[in-house]
Every structure is written in C-alpha cells, then in structure tokens.
Amino acid sequence: MLSDLPWLPAPRADFREAVRSLRDEAGAQGEGYFDRLVRLGAARLDENQLGQLAKIVRRLISDAAAPAQFSTLRLGLVGDGTLSLLAPVVTGSGVRHGLAVDVIEGAYGSAVQQAMDPTSPLHAAGLDMLLVSSDVRSLGLSRAAESQSDADARIEAAFNGLKMVVEGFRPSVAAAVLVQTVVPPLDALFGSLDRVERTSAYAMVEALNARLRDWAATGAIVLVDIARLAETVGLERWEAPGHWHASKLPFAPDMAPAYGDVVARTLAALRGRSRKCLVLDLDNTLWGGVIGDDGVAGIQLGQGSGTGEAFLAIQDTALELRRRGVLLAVCSKNEEAAALLPFREHPDMLLKESHIAVFQANWTDKAANLRAIAATLNIGIDALVFLDDNPAEREQVRRELPLVAVPELPDDPALYPRMLMAAGYFESVAFTDDDRVRAEQYQANAARAAAVQASGDLDSYLASLDMVCTIREVDATSRPRVAQLINKSNQFNLTTRRYTEGQVEAAESDPRKHAVQIRLVDKFGDNGIICVLIADKHEGRRWEIDTWLMSCRVLGRRVQEAALDHLARAALAEGARSLVGRYVPSPKNAMVKDHYAGLGFAKVSEDPSGETTWELDLSSYESPDLPMIIDDPAVTPVAARRTSS
Amino acid sequence: MSADAILQQLREIMIDVLDIDELELTPETTAEDVEEWDSLSHVRLVVAVERHFGLKFKNSEIEGLKTVGDLVNLIEARAA
Structure with missing residues (x-):
C-alpha cells in the first residue's frame, strides 16, 4: 500500500544496531558518514525508526556537526492537534532527501496567538520555513453549517485564521511558508449530495481548499497537498477518530511515514534537491x-x-x-x-x-x-x-x-x-515556461559540447553561437522563475541566499536595490533566464552584490562577464565607485570559490568559515569585448561608452 | 502465546519505541518507572503493539491499563 512507502526497500535487518552505531559515531564521524546515514534513511521506516533517525539528526544539528552534504534547515511547525508525533517523522524522513531538518514546534492549539505575539519564541527561532498543519475539526468545518450564510462565514473564518497565522509569522520566516490542504471528513451527511449541498462539511472543506489553492497560485504560500495524500491512501485508513478523541492526533499514526515523506520532499524541492x-x-x-x-x-x-x-x-x-x-x-x-x-x-x-x-x-x-x-x-x-x-x-x-x-x-x-x-522524486513547487523546455535545453547543451569539440577554438566557437544576452529588471513576468532560481540554484550561487516571490517583489520596488535577470538565446535555442543579480546600493558609493547566481547550463559562455559589465555600468551610472562581492561557502558551491578573483576583484577579507569578501574598483574598470550581442536598455552600449570616455 | 513470550516481545517493541538501549521489564513495571515513557511515547507504543500483534484496541481498553502486566493480559485475551 502506498502509505507503506513501497518504492523504498525494507529497512536492513540490523536497523537498530546500525542506527545506534551511527548515533555513537556522530561526534567523530568516519568515512562516508553522510552516505551511510542517507542509505539507512532511504528505507520503508516506521514512525519509531524515523524517530530514532531524527534523534541523530537533532544531535548533529545541535552539535553543529551535520555533514556538509546536508541541507540544514529550521522548520517551524504550527497548527491543530498534537503535532509532537509529526516533528520527528518529518526530521527522520528528511534524511532520505538530504535534509537535516530542525523542527521547532509551536505550543499546542495556539497558532494564531503565537503568530500575533511578537514575543512568542517561534518568532525568535530563526526559522527558514514554516509549516501550517490544520485540521478540519479545529477549523470548525467538520459539521454541516446551519445555512448558506453560516457556511460562507465559517469558510471565511477558517481562511482568515490561516491567513493571520501565515502573515503573522511571515516576517520571522526567511524562506517559504507551507500550508497544508485540509483533509475532508469521511462520513457523509447527505450522501452524494454532500458535494452539491454547500452547507455540508465536505463542500465547505472543498471551498476552503479552493481558496488555499488560489492563494498558493499567487506564490505567497507553498501548498502541501495532504488532502490529496489522504485521498491517495484512502480516507478510511487516514482517519482515526479514536486517536483524535484520545490524544488529538490528526490522523492514523500508521500514516505518519507517508505524511513525513510528503512534507520532506516538499522541503527538498524548495531547497533545489528534487531529482532532475x-x-x-x-x-x-x-x-x-x-x-x-x-x-x-x-x-x-x-x-x-x-x-x-x-x-x-x-x-x-x-x-x-x-x-x-x-x-x-x-x-x-x-x-x-x-x-x-x-x-x-x-x-x-x-x-x-x-x-x-x-x-x-x-x-x-x-x-x-x-x-x-x-x-x-x-x-x-x-x-x-x-x-x-x-x-x-x-x-x-x-x-x-x-x-x-x-x-x-x-x-x-x-x-x-x-x-x-x-515516490515524488520530481516534486516541484513551481512550474514555469522554462521548465517545459528544460530537457531540450540540456540536450542542446550536449550538441554544443559536440560543436566545441569540432571547432577546437573556444572564442570562435562562442562567436559561432550567435548569442543574444538580454538583461532586464526583474518584473512580474520573470518573478516566478527568478524566485525559483533563487531557491534552487546551489552550484553557481555565490551566497545561496533564499528569497520568496514576495521578497523578490519587494526588492524590485526598493530604490536601494538593483535586481536584474538575464536571458540567453543562441542558435541552438532559448536558454531562458539563466542569471539573477541583486545588489544593495550602500552609502559611500559602494554596491554590494547580495545575490549572484547562474544556471550551470551556460558555464564557459562568458555570461558572467556580461553580468559583471552590466553591474559595473549600472553602478557607475548612479555614481558608485566600487562593487563588493561576497562568497559564502556551502556544500555545493565550491565551483564559484574563485569567481570574483577570476573577474578581477581584489580580496578584502576572509573569515575562518571560508567566507570571502572582494572589491572591484570601478575607476579602472573597462568593458570586455564579448562574443555576444548585449540587449540591455538600462545602460549605454559598450561601444558608445568607450567613445565617450 | 504465553504471557512471558508476550512480555519479551513487548520489551523489544519498547526499546524501539522509546529509543533506549536497555530495559528491565516485568509485569509490575509502570510508565513511572521508565523515564522515556511519557504520554506521547505511550501513544506510539500502543500503535506499535497493535501493529506487531495485529490488533486494534478501544480507547476504553487502553485507559484501563495500569501496569505492563495489564497490557500483557489484554494482548493475551485479545489474541486468543
């Protein structure tokens, strides 16, 4: 049955011993520790085994000893019912997705109060993401409404309650807010008419879920479709009224491993760890x-x-x-x-x-x-x-x-x-036009690689590509893809700072920020948006590069020089004298360690964690000759600037 | 299945549920005697016991349990 995660192999017979030896090794990790931990987690584990793994992960996080290959993230968990059983399950399931999830639970049954109270501990917890897990019974939708207007009022109240929680916490959440769809009640009051009669509990839940869907479509929240999961495994197996009555468990404990995996795969997708x-x-x-x-x-x-x-x-x-x-x-x-x-x-x-x-x-x-x-x-x-x-x-x-x-x-x-x-290997949190043509783009890359071998000379090869590099400010159209890149790019990403669509939108209109996206078209096809730059305009005529990320598909195409040229000229046009860049090491971005050195920046500082700061003096900056056409209305063309200077 | 065999199997289940290395378990043991055995792990314990023995308990049956021996008796009666 799907609730047993049948796509995963059975846990090894000596699971208990294996988990203990990994636990004892957490302080002094031997070779392949990460791989061994992931392999142990990539099995059909029950909620207790997931809890045992979670204990190791929590210890690794609190000792700051989580292997670097993990994506570490702090998740707030608030909502209805007893969530304490779910927290370890999410952390344990995260292991097979390469996540070290530190779950911070909200207090029982008081999500709205905590959201509104700025002194509640969750606000100060440094959350990367928040999951709002609500239950039909606590939302007041488990029983039929008295009238149509009563039904409308109840749906409105339930939606507004969720909105208060999300908006209350949003300033304290660095990346995404996730909201679960609500599982409809199994028992039918009217029968088939439940779907038609808008006062039925079933119809009210459907109406609320539709509103959550519309909300998610704006990019403000990420939906975790637990209603779909419950439907997939069967409401009869999902619902456990006895456990609700006795301990306010929102669903049958046997379903916890499936729940944990669905949550973990969504978190992994947000961190760019979905399979490709x-x-x-x-x-x-x-x-x-x-x-x-x-x-x-x-x-x-x-x-x-x-x-x-x-x-x-x-x-x-x-x-x-x-x-x-x-x-x-x-x-x-x-x-x-x-x-x-x-x-x-x-x-x-x-x-x-x-x-x-x-x-x-x-x-x-x-x-x-x-x-x-x-x-x-x-x-x-x-x-x-x-x-x-x-x-x-x-x-x-x-x-x-x-x-x-x-x-x-x-x-x-x-x-x-x-x-x-x-198995949800390819879980996505957004789908853009660029995604539709991704497979073609990668294959075109293989064709380009063949072409470079044939031509032998890189510069003439690049010139033969007929590249057109289009640089534009981030706007409503490009925003979803820009946010997707910000949250998924791991390798060519200098700072790995993650922003939501809402934060990107705020940056667009902030006069102290410069946010642009770059597209690249060549004779093999349109690569879509392949670069995002966000710079902070500081006092003292300094622009600091907050975000510089690029798609690895366009490596070796001199696009980074085009990006720098744009930044340099945009900064000069506003009277800046230098560009400051920062490299923040992550497990996946070693390839850009020397990015700024390669572009002529001088190293200003390096701290013990390997984070480096770089500066480029713009007074001596000269635009390079690039083997592509630059379409950039924000700054004067290269040739024009040269003649004027 | 004898009461003693059930007790032995319970011990294995509890070691996994409570995630502890060792456990002395007798029919007289209560939740008070085991530090990790709180109300939340109790819920997980009941679920694990149900799964292992292929049973479903009613809340009224669970609520009446005082000692491990009571649980053994309940399993024995229901499995018979």
Whole structure:
C-alpha cells in the first residue's frame, strides 16, 4: 500500500544496531558518514525508526556537526492537534532527501496567538520555513453549517485564521511558508449530495481548499497537498477518530511515514534537491523481453496485449516527465547496436533516441554508467533516479551509490509508473515556461559540447553561437522563475541566499536595490533566464552584490562577464565607485570559490568559515569585448561608452 | 502465546519505541518507572503493539491499563 512507502526497500535487518552505531559515531564521524546515514534513511521506516533517525539528526544539528552534504534547515511547525508525533517523522524522513531538518514546534492549539505575539519564541527561532498543519475539526468545518450564510462565514473564518497565522509569522520566516490542504471528513451527511449541498462539511472543506489553492497560485504560500495524500491512501485508513478523541492526533499514526515523506520532499524541492534525471534500464523495463535474444519482432510492446500496453504506459510516463523538464537517460547492459534497435525500428516505441539525453548501453557495471551520465549532464549523482526491473542491479546501485534514488518495483510492470510517481522524486513547487523546455535545453547543451569539440577554438566557437544576452529588471513576468532560481540554484550561487516571490517583489520596488535577470538565446535555442543579480546600493558609493547566481547550463559562455559589465555600468551610472562581492561557502558551491578573483576583484577579507569578501574598483574598470550581442536598455552600449570616455 | 513470550516481545517493541538501549521489564513495571515513557511515547507504543500483534484496541481498553502486566493480559485475551 502506498502509505507503506513501497518504492523504498525494507529497512536492513540490523536497523537498530546500525542506527545506534551511527548515533555513537556522530561526534567523530568516519568515512562516508553522510552516505551511510542517507542509505539507512532511504528505507520503508516506521514512525519509531524515523524517530530514532531524527534523534541523530537533532544531535548533529545541535552539535553543529551535520555533514556538509546536508541541507540544514529550521522548520517551524504550527497548527491543530498534537503535532509532537509529526516533528520527528518529518526530521527522520528528511534524511532520505538530504535534509537535516530542525523542527521547532509551536505550543499546542495556539497558532494564531503565537503568530500575533511578537514575543512568542517561534518568532525568535530563526526559522527558514514554516509549516501550517490544520485540521478540519479545529477549523470548525467538520459539521454541516446551519445555512448558506453560516457556511460562507465559517469558510471565511477558517481562511482568515490561516491567513493571520501565515502573515503573522511571515516576517520571522526567511524562506517559504507551507500550508497544508485540509483533509475532508469521511462520513457523509447527505450522501452524494454532500458535494452539491454547500452547507455540508465536505463542500465547505472543498471551498476552503479552493481558496488555499488560489492563494498558493499567487506564490505567497507553498501548498502541501495532504488532502490529496489522504485521498491517495484512502480516507478510511487516514482517519482515526479514536486517536483524535484520545490524544488529538490528526490522523492514523500508521500514516505518519507517508505524511513525513510528503512534507520532506516538499522541503527538498524548495531547497533545489528534487531529482532532475530519470535513468531507464531497457530489457523488461521499457519493453518486455530481452532485445539481444528476442529481437525487435520478439519483444513485448504495444497495443493488443496487457503486457505490451503496460510497457507503453511506462514510456508514456517517462515522456510526460520529460515534457515537464525531467531529463531522460538510458543505462542498460546491452550491445549498443542491439539496444538502439527498438528505438529505431519498433513501430510502437513512444520513446525515440531524440528524447534520450545520454545513452549508455554497454557491459560495464551500472554504477559506473550512472556516474558517467551525471558527469555528462553536469548534474549531481543525487539528481538521478534509476528505474530497473532487476533487483540485483538495484541493490548493486544502492550499495555503490546510495545517493541515487532506486525505486523498488513489483513484479507487474503495470505498476511501475505508480511506484515511480508515488515516490515524488520530481516534486516541484513551481512550474514555469522554462521548465517545459528544460530537457531540450540540456540536450542542446550536449550538441554544443559536440560543436566545441569540432571547432577546437573556444572564442570562435562562442562567436559561432550567435548569442543574444538580454538583461532586464526583474518584473512580474520573470518573478516566478527568478524566485525559483533563487531557491534552487546551489552550484553557481555565490551566497545561496533564499528569497520568496514576495521578497523578490519587494526588492524590485526598493530604490536601494538593483535586481536584474538575464536571458540567453543562441542558435541552438532559448536558454531562458539563466542569471539573477541583486545588489544593495550602500552609502559611500559602494554596491554590494547580495545575490549572484547562474544556471550551470551556460558555464564557459562568458555570461558572467556580461553580468559583471552590466553591474559595473549600472553602478557607475548612479555614481558608485566600487562593487563588493561576497562568497559564502556551502556544500555545493565550491565551483564559484574563485569567481570574483577570476573577474578581477581584489580580496578584502576572509573569515575562518571560508567566507570571502572582494572589491572591484570601478575607476579602472573597462568593458570586455564579448562574443555576444548585449540587449540591455538600462545602460549605454559598450561601444558608445568607450567613445565617450 | 504465553504471557512471558508476550512480555519479551513487548520489551523489544519498547526499546524501539522509546529509543533506549536497555530495559528491565516485568509485569509490575509502570510508565513511572521508565523515564522515556511519557504520554506521547505511550501513544506510539500502543500503535506499535497493535501493529506487531495485529490488533486494534478501544480507547476504553487502553485507559484501563495500569501496569505492563495489564497490557500483557489484554494482548493475551485479545489474541486468543
């Protein structure tokens, strides 16, 4: 059943001993500690096992000893009912998503008071995110209303209560506020009419959820769809009135692991830790049978047989994921020529060679091939999901590469898509036009890499790309993608500061801030928004770069020089004399350690944590010749400025 | 299943639920005797016991429990 997280393998038989030895090792961590912890967490754990993991994580956080590979975050948890059982479950589930979550619980049943009271401890806790978990019974929607106007008033009161909590806490929350949808009551008062009759509890909850949905669509909150989760596992299993009566547990404790994983995957998505690439095995995963033995005519694929249709459905799922920006790759033990045959010759194949970003068919072990796929796509090994029908291969990959997600698969291929999708590997908190074309963009990159090899000379290659770099202030249209980049970019991100859409909007209108976004188009396609710059205009004619992030897709294209040129000229135009840059080390951004040195900044200071400060004297700044057209209305073109100076 | 076998299985469950290394458990043990056994872990304990023995308890049955021995008797009666 989905509530048992069947896509995860069973916990190891010696889980209790393993968790204790990791606990005892927390103070002096041996080699591979992070990998071992993640591997232990990436199993079908019950709420007690999750609690044991949570205890380790809490200790690591309080000792400031969490391995650097973790994304550490402090989550406030407020809402209705007893939340104390949920906190450890969220922390324990976070481990398999690479998160060290420090959950700070609000006091029981007083979310609104705490939100409104600036002296309540949650305000001072330094929260990165907040989760508001509400229950139909506490919202006053579990019983039918007396009249239509009563129903409207109750919905309004419930929504306003949630809004007060969110807005009250918002100034104290650095990144995102998450709000759960409300699980409707199971028991029907009228029967089918419940959905029609607007005074029914069911209809009122539906109306409230619709308002939460509209609110989330503005970008002000992130929705955690617990109502959908309850529906997926079944309201009958979700609801446990006895536990509500006895201890105000909002749902059956058996459902806690599924709840924890849904919350944790949302937090992971906000931290840019969702998976990016689906790697597919071939024989008995994309088609029935073995292509090397059965040949194109012998494999099972296509309409007319249940098995053939099941494999079609798997391919359809993969294609659907690709359309929303997930990369596809192939990793198969096969002769390459044989492996390609169905893609080229089988009339029912939905997946074509052109959909596959990297095709690895050989006899090397799969872990090595998965490493090669990640390297080719310039993404982390922790961005991969590997779908393989063979339990032995799955086990080998899990052992060698614990950071690759490898879903368990049942015997019946008809259920492969369910396992893949239920795991929520590709959880998103926003979907933009750029996402729609992401897979194409990465593949165009592979084409560019081939072109650079062919041309040999980098500058002439760059010139041949016909790049147009468009620099504009951040506005309402670009804001969702800008906020998405701010919250997801890990590698090329100098300070890794996370801002909500609301904060971005505030920066746009703040005259002391300069916030721009940069798009890059080249002859292979539109890369979309690939750079965000936010600078603070300080007194003393100094602009300090608060945020500089870029998409790794455009590395080596001299776009950072174009970005600097924009900043330098914008700063000069307003009378500034220097630019100050800062590098704040994170587990993932070592690649930009020397970013400012490379751009001619002088190092001003370095603190023990490795954070460095850099300054560029603008009086001696000269615009470089760049192999691209710069479309930037905010500043004078390069050539014009040169003649004038 | 004998009362003693149930007690042994309860001990294993409690070590996991309370996340402790050692536990002396007798039919006379009460929640007072075990530091980690508070009202919240009690809820988790009941759930874990239900899952392990394949039972569902009523609140009235849980509320009547005073000692570990009472819980053993309840499991014995319900599993029979």
